[in-house]
Amino acid sequence: MTNASRPTGIVKALGEAPIFAAGDRVKVSIRFPVGHYRVPQYVRGKSAIVEAVMEPASLDNEEEGFGRNAGSKRHYYRVAIPLTELWPGYAGSSRDSLRIEIFETWLERI
Amino acid sequence: MSAHDHDHDHDHAPIQAGDQPPGYYEIMETAVRELLVEKGMIKAGEIRRQIEVLDSRNPALGAKVVARAWVDPDFRARLLANGRAGCEELGISFYDDTQLIVLENTDKVHNLIVCTLCSCYPRPVLGLPPDRYKLKPYRARAVIEPRAVLAEFGTHIPEDVEIRVSDSTAMVRYLVLPKRPAGTETLSEEELAGLVTRDAMIGVVPVENVAAGGGAA
Amino acid sequence: MTDTEAFVKTLPNDIGGLPAGPIQRVEHDLEPWEKRCHALADVLDFHKIINTEEKRRGVEALGSELIGKLTYYERWIVTFANILFQKQLLTPEELARKMDEVAARRSP
Numbered sequence: 001m002t003n004a005s006r007p008t009g010i011v012k013a014l015g016e017a018p019i020f021a022a023g024d025r026v027k028v029s030i031r032f033p034v035g036h037y038r039v040p041q042y043v044r045g046k047s048a049i050v051e052a053v054m055e056p057a058s059l060d061n062e063e064e065g066f067g068r069n070a071g072s073k074r075h076y077y078r079v080a081i082p083l084t085e086l087w088p089g090y091a092g093s094s095r096d097s098l099r100i101e102i103f104e105t106w107l108e109r110i
Numbered sequence: 111m112s113a114h115d116h117d118h119d120h121d122h123a124p125i126q127a128g129d130q131p132p133g134y135y136e137i138m139e140t141a142v143r144e145l146l147v148e149k150g151m152i153k154a155g156e157i158r159r160q161i162e163v164l165d166s167r168n169p170a171l172g173a174k175v176v177a178r179a180w181v182d183p184d185f186r187a188r189l190l191a192n193g194r195a196g197c198e199e200l201g202i203s204f205y206d207d208t209q210l211i212v213l214e215n216t217d218k219v220h221n222l223i224v225c226t227l228c229s230c231y232p233r234p235v236l237g238l239p240p241d242r243y244k245l246k247p248y249r250a251r252a253v254i255e256p257r258a259v260l261a262e263f264g265t266h267i268p269e270d271v272e273i274r275v276s277d278s279t280a281m282v283r284y285l286v287l288p289k290r291p292a293g294t295e296t297l298s299e300e301e302l303a304g305l306v307t308r309d310a311m312i313g314v315v316p317v318e319n320v321a322a323g324g325g326a327a
Numbered sequence: 328m329t330d331t332e333a334f335v336k337t338l339p340n341d342i343g344g345l346p347a348g349p350i351q352r353v354e355h356d357l358e359p360w361e362k363r364c365h366a367l368a369d370v371l372d373f374h375k376i377i378n379t380e381e382k383r384r385g386v387e388a389l390g391s392e393l394i395g396k397l398t399y400y401e402r403w404i405v406t407f408a409n410i411l412f413q414k415q416l417l418t419p420e421e422l423a424r425k426m427d428e429v430a431a432r433r434s435p
Contacts, residue, residue: 032336036384038279040226041337042253042344054209058281065384067414069375076280078211083254083275087344092257095272101280132430135401136360141425142407143367145417152370160366206372206379226343228383229399238357238365242350244399250347262350277343 015057018075019104024050026079026107036065039106043098046086047110048079051099060103074104163205168237169308171202172285175235176311177303179212180290190214193285197235204234213276214287215313220267222260222275222313223284224252230278232285236308243312253277263314286311291319339391340383361400368403377410385410 020026030045038061057073083096090096132140146152175197179186189196193210204210210232213221225231226249231239242248251259256273260266267273276284288310294302309315357365371377377385385406386394394402411417 034335036380036387037338037341038227038380040277040279040341040343042226054280054282061280061380064378064380067378067381069378076282078282083256087254090254092255092273093269093271095270096256097272097274098253099274099276101278101282103280132360135404136358137426137429138408138422139360139364139367139400139404140429141422142404142411142417143363144429145421145425146376146411149416151376151416152367152374156370156373157363157366160369161362164362164366164369205369227338227340228386240354242352242354245351246342246345247347247350250342250345251350254344259350 015072015074015104018053018057018077020050020053020075020077020107020109022050022052025110026050026077027110028079028102029106029108033062036062038062038065039102040100042086043081043100043102046081048081048102048107050077050107051080052078054078054101060105062103076101076103077107079107160205164233164238167234169306169311170303171197171200172232172236172308172311173303173306174200175202175212175285176287176306176317177299179287180302181299186287189287202235206234207281208232208234209282210235210285211276211282212285212287213274213313215289215316217271217289219272219274220313221284221286222252222256222273223278223286224249224275225278226250226253227277227279230283232283235285236311240308260314263309265315286313288313288317291317293319338387339394340387357400364400364404367407371407376414376416377407381410382406 026048028039028043028046028048054076057075059068059070060072060074063072078099078101081098081100082094083092083098084090084094086098143152143157147154175189178200179189185196185199188199189212193212194204194208196212197210198204213223215221224243229239229244231243233239248259253275256275257267260273278284288306290302291305294305297305305317305320307315307317310317368377368379368382372379372382382403386402388409389397389402389406393405397405408417408422412419
């Protein structure tokens with residue numbers, strides 16, 4: 001397919017395009033929402049690498065917990081964090097790692 | 111009684127016989143359900159149907175998916191690319207909005223699944239989770255000391271193999287695709303499925319070739 | 328005061344990495360009402376009357392004491408009642424009267 005056959009001038013809606021891509025280095029934000037969250041405290045502030053973009057964009061589950069069944073759709077990212085990064089003095093193998101899905105608004109580029 | 115999620119031990123109430131009057135929570139469940147039906151928000155038939163759906167989901171479904179992936183490399187590739195679509199190919203429908211990622215165990219990576227925040231579990235393909243998956247010891251320890259957790263199940267993974275723990279917090283659910291045990295080359299797909307246990311698809315144990323006199327399933 | 332902040336900032340179910348004891352291998356079959364309760368949760372989510380995330384948030388909102396004392400499905404049904412009241416889909420009086428009716432119906 002040549003570039004000439006792709007439509008041009010497409011404008012994506014806000015939040016439609018993922019901000020991060022596989023391989024990006026990111027940090028899980030540190031903040032303390034009252035009432036409901038789905039980002040466990042043990043990963044906050046930790047550095048991670050994006051393994052995959054979860055498609056399609058989906059609801060913010062913090063908002064969904066209060067009954068919002070529509071709107072504010074962004075991407076979740078499956079990120080990889082070594083267990084040695086999560087736990088000081090981790091006693092298992094230095095290869096051991098975590099995978100967890102994090103909503104876009106909880107990640108910062110580093 | 112279902113298991114409790116708390117730190118301290120206490121005795122469980124005895125299992126109630128069928129002719130015992132319903133307890134407080136059963137009365138509440140009945141009352142809520144009947145009111146919602148009376149008000150037209152749900153239909154009684156929907157509850158009955160969903161019970162049938164739940165009863166039809168059990169680890170044998172996941173075992174079929176694993177066995178097919180073992181014998182059919184093209185299916186395996188499609189399954190790893192999109193776990194839900196792979197299951198749907200075998201007629202395992204998903205009655206909710208969850209997605210499925212199938213995690214392949216290899217010589218280099220051993221996968222383990224957990225939901226530290228609650229009890230997210232691939233119910234459409236495995237049925238309901240075991241109580242221990244929903245209780246504090248597994249949920250708290252799987253992400254910080256997976257090797258010790260696996261050891262409690264008799265599973266020892268060499269140090270040069272990565273243990274990869276997946277913590278479900280959003281819409282994605284996980285299913286571990288265990289390694290096919292050695293010495294199973296002559297088994298049929300159905301016989302292979304018979305080797306695959308629920309715990310192997312959670313990742314706490316490997317699949318054993320029981321036919322060869324290996325360890326317990 | 329900052330000594331109570333931690334209780335507000337940390338959900339009771341956020342336990343990843345906390346110290347805990349050995350894994351108990353016991354299993355229990357669901358009682359019929361528990362299975363009905365699970366089916367109710369799925370139907371409520373399908374209709375988005377109470378979605379699954381609202382259920383999770385509602386269970387968290389029970390607080391540590393109730394979470395520790397109630398069993399898994401007991402937490403769910405109390406949560407459903409609370410949320411249905413908040414959404415003005417049921418009233419506490421309606422549920423209380425219906426519960427009395429159900430209890431009277433099934434007593435010997």
